[in-house]
Amino acid sequence: MHIRCDFDSGNIQVLDASNSHQVLLAIRPDLNSPHFQWFHFLAEGLTPGQRYGFSLTNAGQSAYSQAWSSYQAVASYDQQDWFRVPTRYDEQGLHFELDSSQTQAWFAYFEPYSRARHARLIEQALATPGVEQLACGQSIEGRAIPLLRVSAQAAAPRKLWLIAQQHPGEHMAEWFMEGLIERLQEADAELEQLLAQADLYLVPNMNPDGALRGNLRTNLAGTDLNRAWLAPSAEASPEVLFVQQQMQRSGVDLFLDIHGDEEIPYVFSAGCEGNPGYSPRLAQLESEFRRRLQDSGAEFQSEHGYPRHAPGQADLRLACNFVGQTYDCLSFTLEMPFKDHDSTPNPRTGWNGERSKRLARHVLSTVAALVGSLR
Numbered sequence: 001m002h003i004r005c006d007f008d009s010g011n012i013q014v015l016d017a018s019n020s021h022q023v024l025l026a027i028r029p030d031l032n033s034p035h036f037q038w039f040h041f042l043a044e045g046l047t048p049g050q051r052y053g054f055s056l057t058n059a060g061q062s063a064y065s066q067a068w069s070s071y072q073a074v075a076s077y078d079q080q081d082w083f084r085v086p087t088r089y090d091e092q093g094l095h096f097e098l099d100s101s102q103t104q105a106w107f108a109y110f111e112p113y114s115r116a117r118h119a120r121l122i123e124q125a126l127a128t129p130g131v132e133q134l135a136c137g138q139s140i141e142g143r144a145i146p147l148l149r150v151s152a153q154a155a156a157p158r159k160l161w162l163i164a165q166q167h168p169g170e171h172m173a174e175w176f177m178e179g180l181i182e183r184l185q186e187a188d189a190e191l192e193q194l195l196a197q198a199d200l201y202l203v204p205n206m207n208p209d210g211a212l213r214g215n216l217r218t219n220l221a222g223t224d225l226n227r228a229w230l231a232p233s234a235e236a237s238p239e240v241l242f243v244q245q246q247m248q249r250s251g252v253d254l255f256l257d258i259h260g261d262e263e264i265p266y267v268f269s270a271g272c273e274g275n276p277g278y279s280p281r282l283a284q285l286e287s288e289f290r291r292r293l294q295d296s297g298a299e300f301q302s303e304h305g306y307p308r309h310a311p312g313q314a315d316l317r318l319a320c321n322f323v324g325q326t327y328d329c330l331s332f333t334l335e336m337p338f339k340d341h342d343s344t345p346n347p348r349t350g351w352n353g354e355r356s357k358r359l360a361r362h363v364l365s366t367v368a369a370l371v372g373s374l375r
Contacts, residue, residue: 001052005041009112009171011214012041015057020050022095026058030215032222035063037262038169038214040108046100054107059094063216067262068094071339072350074111077102082111084350110260110338111353113165113174115212118205121174122146125181125202130195137242140220143208145239147246150184150200158198158253158371163243166225166319167217168210170260172336172356177204177258179357183364194368201250206239226257227315229322240319252327253374254367257319258334265339266304267351267359269293269332272324274309275316285330285374292369298362299341299355330374334363 001020005012015024023043029036039056046052059068072084073096085107087096098105125131130152137145162180164173180202184191205211209220218224221236232240261268271286272278290302314321324331336359340350349355 002044003041008114008212009040009214011039021053023054025056027056030218033218035217037062037064038109038216040112042106044104046103048101051099053097056094064262074108076106083348110171113171121178128185135246139209141209148202152195156199159250160198160254161201161252162256163203163206164258166206168207169216172260173258174205175353175356176360179360183361190365190368194371197371226319227317229319230317253329255323255331256334260338261335262338265337265342267300267336267341268305269334270306272321272331274314275321275325276312277325293366296362296365298359299344301343
């Protein structure tokens with residue numbers, strides 16, 4: 001058996017592979033950062049019918065070690081069909097196993113979204129009527145950060161922003177963006193109503209360097225982009241600086257920042273209730289957004305999530321809070337799980353790319369229903 005991770009979003013260190021029933025591994029930390037949790041590797045030379053076991057020995061020192069409880073790793077034989085495998089966590093690490101039916105298998109923290117698929121997604125989007133690349137930023141390593149604008153008329157009064165994958169290990173975020181872009185390719189009355197009143201501004205991947213390198217949390221400089229919005233710089237967080245400059249040109253009437261949460265087994269949202277400028281108008285909009293999204297049949301709920309911030313105690317370094325405060329607009333962080341959405345569990349897949357895509361379709365419907373009352 002041979003284990004490697006020399007590919008897009010790969011991350012693993014092999015400590016001892018002499019015992020196929022307990023291969024000892026470690027997760028590599030983010031470059032220039034102590035954060036680690038994301039893993040992705042390929043095991044080759046497997047014998048069909050044999051059981052293989054893998055142990056991530058440093059899981060207890062990871063960024064969110066408490067999140068391993070009830071977590072199940074994902075595996076795939078073809079990088080298309082990803083399924084959960086038996087997993088347990090103890091003081092020796094995270095342990096998972098596979099009764100292999102093929103000669104090779106991939107393992108990951110979550111179903112990966114590749115850079116090749118990202119490139120195809122941008123091509124697909126730009127082939128859609130009304131979609132253009134408005135601008136293109138650059139990561140520290142010079143990778144493109146396309147900003148797409150979806151517009152049906154010259155002077156739509158509302159500007160709606162959605163960004164994804166500030167944290168590179170949260171691959172469900174770009175799966176979400178794929179679902180959103182696929183929905184935009186379908187002509188229906190709901191979307192026509194939305195685009196008659198608003199332009200959409202989409203950044204499908206905010207952190208291409210971190211995603212390619214198999215980071216969990218940070219960019220090439222070791223910056224957590226979702227803690228850089230109060231004072232971004234060209235040196236440490238050019239990705240955020242680019243988006244902020246574009247927002248200043250267009251304005252923002254709604255902002256959704258798409259993420260994944262390691263610990264909480266539910267889809268949920270976090271709002272701006274701790275912002276100094278939070279108002280009854282924004283509180284009403286937040287409540288209406290959550291109600292409509294849940295009533296739409298989406299895999300979404302409002303009972304479980306982050307503790308609410310006390311008035312005036314929001315961290316304005318976060319995108320959601322910064323944008324909501326700066327533009328006095330409805331602003332949410334939308335979180336999807338690395339585990340499962342326990343309200344509607346799927347033991348075989350847990351939460352996955354396809355469910356992320358379906359959620360995006362419901363979010364667009366919700367936004368379409370609310371667009372007229374955003375201001």
